Amino acid sequence: MKVKTLFKLAVQRLKYNRKRNFIITILMMLIAIIILFLGMIQYSITKYVESMENNMELRTLGDYLYIPSKYQEIKNTINNIENVEMVVDEFERTIHAGQESKQLQKNGTTGTVFLKPANSKSCPEVIEGRKISNNDKYVIILPNKIYANNQIEGVNNQIKESDYISGEDFLGKELSIEFKTDEKTEIIKFEVIGIYDSEKYNDVSTPYIPMNTVKMINEQLGYEPKAYFMTIVVDKIENLEKVQKELYNAGIIQETKIEEEASEDTTDSNILETNFSHVTNISLKTLNIIKNVLVVALLSSAIILLFLLIITNINKTYLLKTDLGILKIEGYTNKDIQKIIILENIFLCLISIIFAFIGFKILQLIMNIIFENIIQTNTVGITAMAIKEQIYYISKIPQSLDIKFSVISMALFVIIEIASTYLINKKILKKNIKKILE
């Protein structure tokens, strides 16, 4: 049979069986939407959890005050505790100066960045170039999407796509950063050696430089700490409490009574950061439970729905059995008949998937509106900044869909549909002609 004839006959069948095909298309569309939707939520939560886990800020215990003479000894002790990724002292932690780069200004932004220290262990995973090693000096890792401004992105004013600078453009080049204190201004050049995924780390304004370089810049600027602080980065959010307990047991820190001391107005970073980590840990646990429930829901509903689809398909094929018999009598070979029906079903699948994507987009839109208008406005002003920020990130959930997941799940969907059709037809066509025509 010619391809043109095959197409013509398949399209003809679509038309002739339009009522039944309409029902099947709707069913397949619903199945596809549910798969896509559950997949989206599952994927988004996974990504969100990942980004929280990757965010160094959320794994940080700080700032502990020490007497200078005991400082090095304590630092070594802490470094030996399991689950401690790194210990950062006051010189290594922050550069005590304004940080701006003219190269990172765009659409009226100030070019302000917030440099963070990294060693080989704590350096973010790069998508291009290489990570920071412990021997590096004056190198820098940038996010692939940069938004450098002295005002951090707010909950309500989202950044436009056109406001971002591409980090990749700087790879292998030099980046000049101006460090300003009340007394001095220093311009220092960094070699851009790596790019990290800003989405994965939920960060668009943080370049990483080596810890030792932070220290050198602070010394160059003549920074003199009033006290010796120490910040501890833990490997995983879930280990925060454990490390805190060990530090307490070892007599390195004093117990802080978080609940009693914390209030919204507190500017004491010690209390706030610890508090934040605590909240994060709880919400992460909850999210992980939700994620696992969703995986189970996704798998089981997909199985049930596919089962339903196969049954509908069997039902349809049996109802149209006589048609197959007629074609056989007219001299169509079993192969011809299979080809026509499979092509018809491929058309049906494609139509369903197209409509499913449209339906899915509409669902996304509705979810976005709910997240942006109801959840966000209702919570602004009554919760701590930390919670607000989390909600801001959660509100991104309805916007993401894993392309790989969509493609694979839809392909599987088509394959199962076609394979079941083929097998049912094969079974019917093998029967005695009297049974087919019955």
Next chain:
Amino acid sequence: MSKIEIINGYKEYLKKKEKISVLDNINVKFEKEKLYAIMGESGSGKTTLLNIIGTLDTLTQGKLLINDKEIINLKDEEKAKIRMKEIGFVFQNFYLNPNMTVEENIMQPMYINPEYNRISMEEKTEELIKMVGLESRRTHYPKELSGGEEQRVAIARALANNPEIILADEPTGNLDKNNEIKILEILKDLSQKGRCVIIVSHSNKVIEYADKVLNLKEGKLE
């Protein structure tokens, strides 16, 4: 040369592991330009015999020759080709596609015939519609037709690829007297124009039109 020949044909069905013999040593020849009537009681194996001749079913044992060619060992695809080119079927229940118009039903077998192009397909359809007198029914659906009209569409469809053999299984079983005569006259006409027409029936009316009457009884054909 005979159009169709069955030599020492046997047919058995397995029902619950028990063999039932339906055709028992059949030896028969069917010629061109003749109309055959195969008579027999219900359940005597008439449909089975016709389906075997039409390559839709197979003999358990024996030979089937169409145009002197052995059919039994052919592949399914080759059998399908024979059905397309050589054989037209007509049934008691018409078996028209209810979702297709008269024209579309008649045209459907032509799509797999490489001898047709779009224009010759349309011409042939037109010719067949005229032949069975359904000019005013071209775009009607089967449910809008009477039984007699439906059967005429089925005959037109059976002739779509110019077959030399017409196999009709109780073609008038669902029709009244008038329509029965109309259908039999069309079939008679086809045999007179050179085709080999085999009608299976238990209505005695067919005998009046038949060149030869065969009786199927207890698996034997006489």
